[in-house]
Amino acid sequence: MTGLGFWRLAADDPGAPAVVRSDGTIVSRGELLAWSNGLSHLLKSLGMTAGDRAVGVVANEPFALALALACQQSGAYYVPVNTALTAAEIAYIVEDAAPVALFTSSRFARVVHEAALAGRIAPEVCFSFGTDDGFQDVRTVLPRHPVYAPADRTPGAFLGYTSGTTGRPKGVARKLATGDPDDVFEAGARWQLGMFGIEPLASGVHLVTSPLSHTAVSGLAVTSLHFGHAVVLTESFDPEGVLRLIQDQHVTTTHMVPTQLHRLLRLPEDVRSRYDVSSMRNLVHGAGPCPEAVKRDMIAWFGPVIWEYYGATEAAGTVIDSFEWLERPGSVGRAQPGAEVRILDASRNDVPAGTSGAVFLRMGAHAFEYRGDPTKTEAGRHGDFVTVGDVGCIDDDGYLYLLARVSEVIVSGGVNIYPAEIEAALLAHPDVRDAGVIGLPDPEWGETVCAVVEAVPDSPLALSPAESTPPLLEFLSERLARFKMPRRVEVVAALPRGENGKLRKHLLPDLIAK
Known part of the structure; x- marks a missing residue:
């Protein structure tokens, strides 16, 4: 089959549904195409050239x-920013990304305006999808720009920010592709969605259950549009509401994190059985x-339609379907098409099957660099492979099992949380002498995040921990999402x-009262 790619599909059938808003209203492919083209012309009017960045803190x-x-059709890197971040955290990313334009939704306009000021972003390049102080209203600006496709279309890409254990995020920038954007993103959709057995067109409907401010969520939604699927949006994750949407919108695909699966399963049986999935x-x-x-339990409920993947912003990883997983419970699968996974020891030699070691993923054509940080870029690399700090083993059939996270990243509800950031915020409090943060x-x-704190002697925190903890948390709330x-x-x-001054984090659980 040919003729995929959103812009091509929208031109062929502009009346087809493209997006279903959370209130149930429908945006057609033609409308979405006009907005996309208008925004492309807007970016170009601001001086956007290939490789420049546009930041979105969006609902x-x-x-x-x-x-x-x-x-994606202007040769730009799109930088989606987590909407749960504080103004200071957003400001750091915005200043680091140095965008040509900054976009936000009305819901986040106040905090993003504060971030724009701190990040020294000129007000004339700040836009909102509504009427908000400090921003130009996109709905007013777009009619000044053409709705036809821009000249010299060239592929752009997502640029996600990640930070490992350093606490300060770094943008993961890959080399931009060349060619016709429709062809490039059709090929990308066939690879990305094809590995999960997802078929193009065929009345596909993709449900978004998490914030589009996350790269994976936004990426899968846009890729679904390139595959001819309609995209259904939710404002927040409501377990019963998700079941209702699956039934009413005849949803065929979705992306979730384990926490969401857990919440679905916690619904009473009579509620779960009420909906046709x-x-x-x-x-x-x-x-x-x-x-x-x-x-x-999810496979028993939904049937063998559950697919799992493992990977990183930096490189592709593994994938596994329901049948494979039932035969090898606990595995995260074999290498994705075109990918490769290796397990290396401390000397970066390959280890035998069944032996644990550091998980390395091949970058291949997706080689990246951490924006502005060549030292960090090289630190985790081994030739054409990169590690993000996970430990695992591979069985004789090539199936990967994850064992631990050397990086100490806390994964809560599918979101990475970096202890170093929290520890730094704790140490800024006058009553805190030392701090270590771990996941429980x-x-x-x-x-979940647990802070283990050594208080300054004779301070309120040392003398009255129970009474002093709420003020400490209030102090942190001004610095952390x-x-x-x-x-x-x-x-x-x-x-x-x-003796070397390093915190022995593996001993912290023993200090926590049971």
């Missing part, structure tokens, strides 16, 4: 998808470990540090 609304599409053909999950019981197992979230906030704070006499 789940059609303009967010139009912005991503505009970048038989239209679902491909339920893809990733972004964190999934408990075996959760996965078994949680049946719903996968992990809500999802990074510790769910538990444990005050101890001293943290275990070695």
Whole structure:
């Protein structure tokens, strides 16, 4: 089959539904195409050239998808920013990305305006999808620009920010492709969606259950548009609401994180049985470990339509379907098409099957660099392979099993949380002498954040930990996004540090009161 790629499909059938808003109203392919083209011309009027960046701090609304599409045909990097971040955290990314334009939704306009000021972004390049102080209204600006395709179309890409354990995010920038954007993104869709058994067109409907501010979520939604699927948006994850949408919109594909699967399974049986989910053909999950019981129950409920992937912003990884997983529970699958996975020891030699070691993924044509950080770029590389700090093993048939995260990243609800950031915020408090942050197992979230704190002697925190913890958390709330906030704070006499000054984090769980 030929003729895929959103712009091609929209020109062929402009009346077909492209996006279903959270309120149920429909945006046609023709409307979305006009917005995408208008935004492309807007970016070019601001001086956008290939390799420049546009930042979006956006809600789940059609303009967010139009912005991503505009970048994809303008040779621009689209940088989606987590909407749960504080103004200071957004400002750091915005200043680092140095965008040609900054876009936001009305819901986040206040915090993004504060971030734009801190990140020294000129007001004339700040746009909102509404009427908000400090921003130009995209709805007013777009009519000044053509609705036809821009000249010299060239492929753009997503640029996601990730940070490992350093606490400061870095943009993962890949070399831009060349050629016709329709051809490039058709090929990309066939690779990305094809590995999950997803077929083009065929009345496909993709449900978005997580914020479009996450690269994987936005990427899959836009890729679904390139495959001819309609995209259904939700404002937030409501378990019963998701089931209702699957039934009413005849949803065929979706992407979820294990926490969402867990919440679906917690619904009462009479609620679960109330909805017909038989239209679902491909339920893809990733972004964190999934408990075996959760996965078994989901397969029993939805049928063998559950697919899992493992990978990173930096490189492609593995994929596994329901049948394979039932034969090898706990595995995250074999290498994705065109990918390769190796397990290396500390000397970066390959280890035998069944032996644990560092997981390395081949970059291949997707070679990247951390924007502005060549040292970090090289640190995790070994030839054409890169590691993000995970430990695992591969069996004789090539199936990967993840064992641990050397990087100490806390994965809560499918979101990576970096302890170094939280520790730095804790150490800024006058009553905190030392701090260590770890993840504690949680049946719903996968992990939750626990702060282990050594208080300054004779300080209020040392003398009255219970009474002093709420003010400490209030102090942190001004510096950290809500999802990074510790769910538990444990005050101890001293943290275990070695003679070299390094915190021995593996000993922290023993200090936590049971």
